[in-house]
Amino acid sequence: MKIIKNILELKENLQNTYVAIGTFDGVHYGHQKLITEAVKKAKENNGTSVVFTFSSHPLELIDKNKAPKSINTIDEKLYLLEKLGVDCVILQPFNKEFANLTAEQFADILKEKVGSKEIFVGFNFSFGEGGKSNTHDLIRLGKERGILVHEIPAVYIDDKLISSTFTRSQIPDGDIELINKYLGHNFVIMGEVVHGKKLASEVLGFPTANIQMAERIYPKTGIYGAKVKIEGENFYRDGVVNIGVNPTLKPGEKSVEVNIFDFDQFIYGKKIVVELVKYLREEKKFSSIESLKAQIAEDVEQWKKIISECDNGNSSKNR
Numbered sequence: 211m212k213i214i215k216n217i218l219e220l221k222e223n224l225q226n227t228y229v230a231i232g233t234f235d236g237v238h239y240g241h242q243k244l245i246t247e248a249v250k251k252a253k254e255n256n257g258t259s260v261v262f263t264f265s266s267h268p269l270e271l272i273d274k275n276k277a278p279k280s281i282n283t284i285d286e287k288l289y290l291l292e293k294l295g296v297d298c299v300i301l302q303p304f305n306k307e308f309a310n311l312t313a314e315q316f317a318d319i320l321k322e323k324v325g326s327k328e329i330f331v332g333f334n335f336s337f338g339e340g341g342k343s344n345t346h347d348l349i350r351l352g353k354e355r356g357i358l359v360h361e362i363p364a365v366y367i368d369d370k371l372i373s374s375t376f377t378r379s380q381i382p383d384g385d386i387e388l389i390n391k392y393l394g395h396n397f398v399i400m401g402e403v404v405h406g407k408k409l410a411s412e413v414l415g416f417p418t419a420n421i422q423m424a425e426r427i428y429p430k431t432g433i434y435g436a437k438v439k440i441e442g443e444n445f446y447r448d449g450v451v452n453i454g455v456n457p458t459l460k461p462g463e464k465s466v467e468v469n470i471f472d473f474d475q476f477i478y479g480k481k482i483v484v485e486l487v488k489y490l491r492e493e494k495k496f497s498s499i500e501s502l503k504a505q506i507a508e509d510v511e512q513w514k515k516i517i518s519e520c521d522n523g524n525s526s527k528n529r
Contacts, residue, residue: 212298213288215265217323218307224260224298224325228252231262231331233374236281237290239394240332240365240372247362248330249295257327261291262300262320268341270304280426281378286400289483293395300324313338317351328358335361367392381427386434386489396437396485397429399451399466403477417474418452418467419482428453428466435488435513438470441480447473448517450509451484454493469510488516 214220230248234241245261252259265284270277282290284301291299302308311319316337320326329352335345345361352359365372370392377392390396401421431454437446449470468484490509496502 211288211292211296214298214300215303217262217300217302217319220323223323224258226255226257226327227260227298227325228255228257229260229262229320229324229326229329231329231335231337233267234261234263234287234291235267235278235374236377236393237287237294237395238281238372238374238377238392239367242294242394243365244330244332244362245291245294245296247360248328249297251328252297255327259295259297260300260324260326261296261298262302262324263287264304265301266304268304268309272309278375278378281374281381282398283400283424283426285481286398289400290395290398310339313343313347313351317348317355317357320352321355321357326352326357328360330360330362332362333364378427381429383430386429386486389429390487396487399428399484399486400481401466402479402481405478418469419477421466421468421482421484423464423466429486431455431493433490433493433509434486435490435516436468437485437487438468439483439485440470440477441482446485447471448513449473449484450490450506450513451486452493469506471510471514488513 228248228251230245232241232244234245237245248261249259251257267277267280288299288301320329329348331345331348333345335348337343337348345359349359349361370376372392377389380389380392381397386397399421401424403419404422405420432452434451434453436449436451438449439446447470449468451469452465452467455464466484468482490512496505
């Protein structure tokens with residue numbers, strides 16, 4: 211997947227593209243409806259599918275105090291877009307130069323530099339200086355430039371409008387399986403494996419991968435069943451994840467720790483992808499190390515049993 215970091219500085223213009231435009235925080239179920247249409251049309255017309263998105267939320271520039279915490283880091287967003295089969299991502303900085311473009315100037319960029327044949331946007335899309343222009347304006351401007359613009363209608367699940375704002379509100383205290391339903395994919399945590407205090411391997415007798423924490427929203431604290439992909443590997447491993455403060459061994463220290471099943475290799479400095487599948491239990495403080503060890507063994511067995519039942523039911527794809 212090709213990544214363009216600033217369309218305004220692109221020297222060689224793109225050609226024959228089918229473009230999905232949006233902030234796409236979370237790459238949720240509604241976003242996917244829009245993006246997959248662009249991917250489908252590109253394949254049908256031997257073109258290139260492009261996602262035009264931003265390296266930071268537009269509110270970071272407009273009013274930083276109102277800017278929401280992200281559902282995804284940039285790496286996570288790119289990971290999810292690549293899984294959808296996107297050919298190229300324009301990761302545009304939302305700076306003053308870009309924010310001050312008129313609607314007409316932006317439409318010209320979409321035609322000349324992006325090479326748009328067709329464009330796909332959501333029902334609530336706004337653009338141009340001050341965000342004063344909307345989807346209807348883009349349809350008109352596109353028609354003038356020979357670009358077909360599609361407005362993708364709102365998407366509902368269980369009578370709830372699926373948006374980044376709604377999904378973001380569900381994550382801190384919500385049911386991970388329901389959150390995954392709204393997202394249309396497993397909740398992703400991606401980061402570099404860093405050195406921890408090595409308490410798991412030295413005290414408990416098994417190693418864990420500590421993931422560098424990022425400025426983004428995390429699900430509620432607790433123990434999760436997950437699948438894990440290690441940088442350099444093209445398959446997923448199973449594991450159990452602890453999100454929280456680890457009150458028994460490291461009280462007060464927020465962390466994401468992953469116990470990867472049947473794995474004991476040196477992966478410090480590598481990036482790993484963790485996809486949360488099921489909430490197993492809440493985090494709690496144990497009276498002794500032995501009690502903690504017994505509970506972790508129980509967590510591992512519980513998740514292995516669930517995995518086995520899923521596989522036997524031919525539903526492992528849901529993991």
